[in-house]
Amino acid sequence: MVISCWGALIRKLLMMRPQVVFVLGGPGAGKGTQCAKIVKKYGYTHLSAGDLLRSERSKEGTEYGELIASFIKEGKIVPVAITIQLIKKAMEEKMAQDSAKNTFLIDGFPRNADNLSGWNNHMNGYADVKFVLFFDCSNEVCIERCLERGKASGRTDDNAESLQKRIQTYMQSTKPIIDEYEKEGKVRRVDGAKTVEQVFLDVQKIFDSEN
Numbered sequence: 001m002v003i004s005c006w007g008a009l010i011r012k013l014l015m016m017r018p019q020v021v022f023v024l025g026g027p028g029a030g031k032g033t034q035c036a037k038i039v040k041k042y043g044y045t046h047l048s049a050g051d052l053l054r055s056e057r058s059k060e061g062t063e064y065g066e067l068i069a070s071f072i073k074e075g076k077i078v079p080v081a082i083t084i085q086l087i088k089k090a091m092e093e094k095m096a097q098d099s100a101k102n103t104f105l106i107d108g109f110p111r112n113a114d115n116l117s118g119w120n121n122h123m124n125g126y127a128d129v130k131f132v133l134f135f136d137c138s139n140e141v142c143i144e145r146c147l148e149r150g151k152a153s154g155r156t157d158d159n160a161e162s163l164q165k166r167i168q169t170y171m172q173s174t175k176p177i178i179d180e181y182e183k184e185g186k187v188r189r190v191d192g193a194k195t196v197e198q199v200f201l202d203v204q205k206i207f208d209s210e211n
């Protein structure tokens with residue numbers, strides 16, 4: 001009787017543990033756009049690491065505002081201690097509001113080896129990574145989309161100069177992380193160069209078979 005109670009409790013705790021999908025791909029590959037659609041259809045909570053950093057950057061009196069601003073403009077990756085703290089806080093806040101909301105899309109993270117080891121050090125045992133959704137898209141298409149977005153986005157990094165650096169960071173630092181996950185059989189690849197609706201059809205096939 002006691003044992004079965006504990007068993008039930010442990011099962012419940014495991015079920016409630018945050019279930020995470022990492023969403024990766026080059027700048028402008030479609031991560032944010034597709035995440036919004038996944039949220040609507042599958043009820044995940046979308047956490048964009050870039051958005052969390054941008055909002056921290058613009059906070060009054062924040063210790064890291066200037067560092068974050070310059071890293072973003074230079075297309076460099078912010079030290080993981082900062083990013084992971086923002087991600088974990090956002091997850092905890094969501095689950096404190098509603099403990100049943102334990103599925104998360106973490107968009108634009110992990111972007112390099114420092115991010116990945118930071119995640120493993122802080123989140124192993126706290127959250128499970130279900131799989132990595134990878135939007136595969138050529139650099140040319142990514143650059144073109146970001147320049148187009150830059151006309152209205154107001155982002156300090158959607159310009160030709162920052163984009164060159166972001167693409168370089170992506171190729172040098174992020175792609176190897178995706179390749180690592182690929183070896184573990186965790187990557188679900190989608191052709192990100194198609195139209196938004198076509199890409200979402202492919203995304204749905206993945207989520208329908210995973211859930």
Ligand code: UDP
Pocket residue numbers: 025026027028031032048049050051053071072073074075076077078079083107108109110111115157166
């Ligand atoms: N960034 C970072 N760590 C992260 C996510 C983003 O340092 O985990 C910074 C990095 O400088 C990156 C920028 O934020 O180039 C913009 O990231 P975002 O994901 O918003 O860009 P996207 O890939 O969606 O265009």
Ligand code: MG
Pocket residue numbers: 031032048050107108
């Ligand atoms: Mg984005």
